[in-house]
Amino acid sequence: MGDNSMLNVSEDSNLGRVEIAPEVIEVIAGIATTEVAGVSYTRGNFATGVVERLGKKQSHGKGIKVELTNNGVIIDVFVVIDYGFTIPDVAQKIQTNIRQALKNMTALEIDEINVHVVGVNMELKEPAVEE
Template identity: 55%
Template sequence: MSEYRMIDLEEEKNELGKIEISPEVIEVITGLAASEVEGVFSLRGGFATGVVERLGKKNHGKGVKVELREDGVKIDISLVLSYGVSVPEVAREVQTNIQQALQTMTSITLDSVNVHVLSIQLEMQEETQ
């Protein structure tokens, strides 16, 4: 679960005030960036995520944990990959895509992006007759 404090963007302070980014925003950006990578079947959330989705709410940050630290932001993401993909290659691409998306959209400093592959999705193909 995310901490509720906001991330201050020091370089974005100006005469109008300061800019703060909620950890939930980082979760959503991270989830969407990971979903864009070919070979990622789905993100895997916990029990609470499943309950929220059953109530009809879409949770774009599921499977993502954001930890705010003094030296940057630590992200843990839990994934299910498609069968037949190279796990290390897809995991590295997920890390890169998340880092690039967060840098482009928020300018935050990432300490680490830890990818946890929890399962491989075996897709059953229909037999053609």
């Protein structure tokens, strides 16, 4: 693997180097996204859907794209929002939750977190049964 395929988390020291694969960031960001109220689920873009239908490997970071650039890390999140939630509020909570989760678990600062709303879930949750 080349140097661009891993993220250095700490400076080189006598103990060695710590590197994190982009797939790890995808998984953490995916979990942080689904924890936000109003997120129905994450969904990949068109290309991801085609690959999945062809029976290729599915990722735990489905709906999350991590791009490593010279300027830092850019994350794109593709989500379906539950009907009735305010999209800008949910998107901001997603960005905050991902940033905090990655900072806590990896000590990485993320340059951009772009939220792409690709659908609205119209199915209403079943009401609680009253006795």
